[in-house]
Amino acid sequence: MDYIDQISIKRLQNVISGETTGISKDVNWQGGGSFVYAELMEKNQGYLKDVQHAETTKQLENVVNRMIAGGADFDFRVDVEKVMQDPEYQAMSLANKKQLMVKVIDKNQLYYAYSDMEDRDVQELMSESDIAFNKSFYGERDL
Incomplete structure (x- = not known):
């Protein structure tokens, strides 16, 4: 916003x-x-921005590899690693590659859900004060 x-x-x-x-x-x-x-904690939204701002094919490739390694959520019907190896994908323009990656990012996972805070990997991304604020906001405990 x-x-x-x-x-x-x-x-x-x-x-x-x-x-x-x-x-x-x-x-x-x-x-x-x-x-x-308060702002929502970005999940796929951050990756989406990175894809949109990639200015070279190499930058886009780095973003997609980071997405794969970082556990980004993709459309379940797409194997992104296979797509990246496909000669048809390799021959696409940067704009078309970016458009395809935007399409396969799972838009239902743009932000972390409150329930994700119980996940140890998510907790590592948050400060103690962010966790305390969220618990207070949702009525789990006072600050």
Whole structure:
């Protein structure tokens, strides 16, 4: 959500400070309160960005190899390692290779689910404060 800093956070801060635009005047909003802004922990979303930003075939190949080694989730119908060895794939333009890789990344796994925090490999990616915040946010324990 690229707009979060420019639009959403500014709007929330204005509402908290008591601005009277929108429905604030109609509901006699006087201001106050607070909000928490947290980002989802990227999983395949990070790989997706890396694929899209690859500027050479070698960069794309490095990203895909990192995805394979790092346990990225792909469409279950595709063996990405076999695809990369296929002469037809090798002959594709960089743009077409990137488009294909974007298609085979599992979009249901763009971010880690809260339940993934129990996975030791995921816990290694998170700081203790991130884990504590998530548990607090979901009501498992107080900070």
